[in-house]
Amino acid sequence: MKPVITPAESARLDATATEPVHVLMERAGLGVALAAVEMGARYGTAVRVLAGPGNNGGDGYVAARHLARRGVDVTVHGLGYPRGESAARLAARAAVEAGVRTTKLGPPQPADLLIDAVFGAGFRGELPEAVAAWTREDTPVLAVDVPSGLDAATGEVRGASFTAARTVTFHALKLGHLLGEGPDRCGEVAVHDIGLPPYPVPPHLAPAGGPELLLCEDRDAPLPTPARTAHKWSRGGVLVVGGSPGITGAPLLAATAALNSGAGAAAIACPGGLAAIFEAATPGVMTVPVGSGQRFDPADAADLLDRAGRYGVIALGPGLGADQAKFVEAIVSGWRGKLVIDADGLNALPPPPVLVDRPGETILTPHAGEFRRIAGAEPTYRNAAEHAARSRATVVLKGNPTFVLGGERWVVTSGGPELASIGTGDVLTGMVAAFWAQGLGAETAARSAAHHHGRAGARLARQDTVTAERLAAGLGRLAR
Numbered sequence: 001m002k003p004v005i006t007p008a009e010s011a012r013l014d015a016t017a018t019e020p021v022h023v024l025m026e027r028a029g030l031g032v033a034l035a036a037v038e039m040g041a042r043y044g045t046a047v048r049v050l051a052g053p054g055n056n057g058g059d060g061y062v063a064a065r066h067l068a069r070r071g072v073d074v075t076v077h078g079l080g081y082p083r084g085e086s087a088a089r090l091a092a093r094a095a096v097e098a099g100v101r102t103t104k105l106g107p108p109q110p111a112d113l114l115i116d117a118v119f120g121a122g123f124r125g126e127l128p129e130a131v132a133a134w135t136r137e138d139t140p141v142l143a144v145d146v147p148s149g150l151d152a153a154t155g156e157v158r159g160a161s162f163t164a165a166r167t168v169t170f171h172a173l174k175l176g177h178l179l180g181e182g183p184d185r186c187g188e189v190a191v192h193d194i195g196l197p198p199y200p201v202p203p204h205l206a207p208a209g210g211p212e213l214l215l216c217e218d219r220d221a222p223l224p225t226p227a228r229t230a231h232k233w234s235r236g237g238v239l240v241v242g243g244s245p246g247i248t249g250a251p252l253l254a255a256t257a258a259l260n261s262g263a264g265a266a267a268i269a270c271p272g273g274l275a276a277i278f279e280a281a282t283p284g285v286m287t288v289p290v291g292s293g294q295r296f297d298p299a300d301a302a303d304l305l306d307r308a309g310r311y312g313v314i315a316l317g318p319g320l321g322a323d324q325a326k327f328v329e330a331i332v333s334g335w336r337g338k339l340v341i342d343a344d345g346l347n348a349l350p351p352p353p354v355l356v357d358r359p360g361e362t363i364l365t366p367h368a369g370e371f372r373r374i375a376g377a378e379p380t381y382r383n384a385a386e387h388a389a390r391s392r393a394t395v396v397l398k399g400n401p402t403f404v405l406g407g408e409r410w411v412v413t414s415g416g417p418e419l420a421s422i423g424t425g426d427v428l429t430g431m432v433a434a435f436w437a438q439g440l441g442a443e444t445a446a447r448s449a450a451h452h453h454g455r456a457g458a459r460l461a462r463q464d465t466v467t468a469e470r471l472a473a474g475l476g477r478l479a480r
Helices: 007-015 021-038 055-069 087-097 129-135 182-186 249-260 272-281 298-306 325-334 352-357 368-375 381-391 424-437 442-461 468-473
Strands: 002-005 046-051 073-078 101-104 113-117 141-144 166-170 188-192 213-215 237-241 265-271 286-290 313-316 338-341 362-364 394-397 402-405 409-412
Touching: 002 007, 021 055, 021 087, 021 113, 021 141, 021 166, 021 188, 046 055, 055 073, 055 087, 055 113, 055 141, 073 087, 087 101, 237 249, 237 424, 249 265, 249 272, 249 424, 249 468, 265 272, 272 286, 286 298, 298 325, 313 325, 313 424, 325 338, 325 352, 338 424, 352 381, 362 381, 362 442, 368 381, 368 394, 381 394, 381 402, 381 409, 394 442, 402 442, 409 442, 424 442, 424 468, 442 468
Parallel strands: 046 073, 046 113, 073 101, 113 141, 141 166, 166 188, 213 409, 237 265, 237 313, 265 286, 313 338, 338 362, 362 394
Antiparallel strands: 002 213, 394 402, 402 409
16 A cells, blocks of 8 residues: 655655655655656756756755756756745855756756756645746656646646656655646656655544545555365355436446456346346346336335345446435345445435444445435545444445545556446446455455456456446456
8 A cells, every 4th residue: 555645744754864865855855866767867868957946946956956967958047036045045056066057947948858946735726827838848848846836635736737757745645646646747656765754544544634545556455365174155245226218338337347356156136127138148146036017116125135135235327327325225224245236326315314223234335426316515524434434334435546435545546447337337246245245355456456356457458448348247357
């Protein structure tokens, strides 16, 4: 796991450092210089460093000094000279004494590489025009901490901003690297160690303490491991409740994904009038017909719950259809086991007290629009964390990135635009239910499913066009 922190937390950590600022700045600037070398800065290469008057600019002056010693043709263009006897002023003086050319920031000049050391994580607002003019140059950019113009707290851009090929940040990722326009503006982000103490990451992250978010990596997304003596029911059964005219594919995708994610058994509980469609679709998915019509009736809920006992998890909602509030409330309040609610199940979800009072655990998997409807709030990770706490549920706020909120707050960045295709959310629902049915905890199952869903989509995109059907069929190969 990697911590993701706010700019305010970053400033606090800097202020509590036991080593002098100029020592930390020297290490940071060296990291920037090494990144510049990796980007092609060598003897005779023209590198222009845009340096602000603060510590971010100080990092730029240190980098310029190291590059000059390697024979790089480096010039620092300063937006004001560092004041007083600050660490940045000392860094600027050392660069000048080492023979680095410095000049006042003026019109853009041609270069092979541009190092953006103007403003750091504390920047808000819009860039001055003298800096904004450089953002329009077609020159590769290496950003220090965050690209200038990007809000490190939100990922928002107001006006002009640099778009970096690479960003070197320090100590920990900032929110702006992952949110909003951050992923498009920052390029490849590297966290450079400058010798601050390791950031404490508690095993159970409470909203009031620890880093703002945890970044999910492969090691944070375990896959279920079946026992040697496992049989189909001990490996976990998933019952997908859904299906209505015109959207029978959604529950099929979820059930297929559950099987291909390791569930020992998967079935679709569907309106009886549609059972023939599901029975003919795939031999591996069982069918549990309920009632005789083509839509669920609230009176069907009791029969469905009586027949659901063998299944460890119910996934409620894929292809359920509109106007199913009474049926959904009956399932939510009557099912005592693990419940994943998605799609039309979310659209018909009763107010949070029903979730709070239900005897089993719940995972909600809304996209942005569904979250607005169920929470009455904007789809931010903070609002989703609050909704998770109010409803005693794990919330998977789908998007790019995806957030998994509960007792811990995780961000998942493995997914990409290839997953912006109809039905891929149903595949994720099946994966979440399958991982949960096989014994992972609710939050771990949600986090692992979101991570491997993204990985599977990326791998499939390198081979073929991503469709939900191809994704669900290939999970056994793609998600590992």
